[in-house]
Amino acid sequence: MTTPGWWPRRSRRVRGEDLVRSLYNEHGASLLAYATRLTNDRAAAEDIVQETLLRAWKHSDALTAEKGSVRGWLLTVARNIVTDRARARAVRPPEVAEVTESPSVERDHADQVVDSMAMLGALDSLSPEHREVLVEIYYKGRTVTEAAQALGIAAGTVKSRSYYALRALRAVMSGGKTGTEVPR
Incomplete structure (x- = not known):
């Protein structure tokens, strides 16, 4: 025992x-x-x-x-x-995961310039009211309320114009209609 x-x-x-x-x-x-x-x-x-x-x-x-x-x-x-x-x-040195994928290729600055030019051309095809709303919201980064105050219109109008402007912009960018038929 x-x-x-x-x-x-x-x-x-x-x-x-x-x-x-x-x-x-x-x-x-x-x-x-x-x-x-x-x-x-x-x-x-x-x-x-x-x-x-x-x-x-x-x-x-x-x-x-x-x-x-x-x-x-x-x-x-x-x-x-x-x-x-x-x-x-x-x-031991820290282990590094083996990368099997090829490294991603950075976008060329020329691609960004071409995209910007295409976007400006598409914005030019919109009515001035729709263009103003998109510039205030997306380029200046304002909220709907701030854009409404800057443009002197109601917030609901900013939302409505933004909706129709984006819809027209999509159509222009995809090769569809010009966007001039968008309701105001």
Whole structure:
């Protein structure tokens, strides 16, 4: 009979899988709790417990009553594994995700100029009232209320003109009608 925390001298009865199972049953919960406290990561703690038990199996001759507490030995091994992993992460350069896609091509300034010219041409095809509303809201960044005050019209009128102006602008930009038929 053994006392808790001590492991009998290696014998034919306790070997291999039985040794690991017995160690896990007796010390697994405390090992997991200790490793979790050290790492703040349950998955990493489970890996550390597995590695600790693997080392106990490989070095079962160290698990004797003459050498001290088995639990103490296991906790020391777990702490050493955590330390080793932290040191390994510290000296290893950070991992960078492999980029399989080709780098995106920046839009050329010429494309922006062409888009601006197309937009100005489309705006010119709108009635002056609709153009004024879009300029106030989208180019000057004003709210509906601010645009209404600047233009001296009601907020509802700004909303209505904005709706019809955008509809006409879409038609012009997609090659449809000129936008002069938009209700005022």
